[in-house]
Amino acid sequence: MKNNKKKxxxxxxxxxxxxxxxxxxxxxxxxxxxxxxxxxxxxxxxxTVNEIIINGKKIKIYSxxxxxxxxxxxxxxxxxxxxxxxxxxxxxxxxxxPITFDAPGHGDSEGNSTxxxxxxxxxxxxxIEEGDFEAVIAHSLGVLYSMYALKQGIKTNKxxxxxxxxxxxxxxxNFTKQTGLNKxxxxxxxxxxxxxxxxxxxxxxxxSAYSEPKIDCNKILLMHDKDDEExxxxxxKLLFDVYKDVAKFHITEALGHIRILMNEDVxxxxxxxxxx
Numbered sequence: 577m578k579n580n581k582k583k584x585x586x587x588x589x590x591x592x593x594x595x596x597x598x599x600x601x602x603x604x605x606x607x608x609x610x611x612x613x614x615x616x617x618x619x620x621x622x623x624t625v626n627e628i629i630i631n632g633k634k635i636k637i638y639s640x641x642x643x644x645x646x647x648x649x650x651x652x653x654x655x656x657x658x659x660x661x662x663x664x665x666x667x668x669x670x671x672x673x674p675i676t677f678d679a680p681g682h683g684d685s686e687g688n689s690t691x692x693x694x695x696x697x698x699x700x701x702x703x704i705e706e707g708d709f710e711a712v713i714a715h716s717l718g719v720l721y722s723m724y725a726l727k728q729g730i731k732t733n734k735x736x737x738x739x740x741x742x743x744x745x746x747x748x749x750n751f752t753k754q755t756g757l758n759k760x761x762x763x764x765x766x767x768x769x770x771x772x773x774x775x776x777x778x779x780x781x782x783x784s785a786y787s788e789p790k791i792d793c794n795k796i797l798l799m800h801d802k803d804d805e806e807x808x809x810x811x812x813k814l815l816f817d818v819y820k821d822v823a824k825f826h827i828t829e830a831l832g833h834i835r836i837l838m839n840e841d842v843x844x845x846x847x848x849x850x851x852x
Contacts, residue, residue, distance in 0.1 A: 597764020
C-alpha cells in the first residue's frame with residue numbers, strides 16, 4: 577500500500593476506528609498486481625496457456641508438457657505465477673508437468689481481489705482436470721491457501737511450503753503492523769473478515785494451516801529464511817510442530833522472502849524432495 581493511503585487510514589482511525597477499519601479492510605483484501613520481469617518471460621512464453629472463469633473473472637492457467645506427473649505451484653499475495661520461474665524450469669527439466677496460475681487480481685488474471693475460497697476453487701478445478709498431484713509447491717500466503725485445499729480433499733504425494741503463512745489472523749496482524757494501525761482498527765478488520773466469510777464457521781481455526789484435520793500427506797518439506805522480514809520464521813515452525821513426524825524443516829539465511837525462490841540450493845532441495 578502506498579504511503580499516502582497509510583497516512584489517510586491512520587488519520588481516520590484517530591477520529592473513527594470503525595471507519596478506519598472499513599477503509600483498511602478494503603485495502604487488506606485488494607490484490608496487488610506486479611509486472612512480469614524479463615528473466616521470467618522466457619519460461620512463461622513457453623507455457624501452454626488456458627483460461628477458466630472463477631466468480632466471473634478470467635483466470636490464467638499455465639502448464640508445461642503433457643502426459644507427465646503434474647506438480648502444482650501456488651504463488652502468494654501480491655505475486656504472480658512467473659515469480660516461480662526457476663522452480664517451473666527445474667520441474668520441466670526433470671520431466672514433470674508444472675502447472676500454475678495467476679490468482680484473481682494477480683498477474684494476467686482479472687479482478688481486484690481474491691480469497692482462500694477462490695484459490696481453492698481454482699486448485700479444485702485443476703485437480704479434476706489433472707488427477708492427483710505428484711507434489712504441491714506453495715510460497716508465502718499460497719501455503720495457507722494450499723493447505724486449506726489439501727484439507728478439503730485435494731490429493732498430493734508431497735507438499736513443499738516455502739516462506740509459508742500458517743495463521744489467517746497473522747495476515748491481519750502483518751497488515752496492521754505495516755500500516756501503523758492500532759488494536760481497535762485491527763479488531764474492526766477481523767470483524768469485517770468474519771462478515772465477509774459469513775457462511776463459514778470459525779474461520780480463524782478453519783482456515784489456519786495447522787488446525788485439524790491434518791492433510792493426508794506423508795512427505796512434507798518446510799523451508800523458511802531466518803531473515804525473512806515479510807513472514808516470520810515462527811509461521812513455518814507452527815506448521816512443523818504439527819507435522820514433525822513426516823516433515824523436514826530447512827532454514828536458510830540471508831535470502832529473505834523473495835530471493836529464497838531464486839536460490840539454486842533451495843530449488844535443488846525441492847526437486848530432490850519430489851523425486852525421492
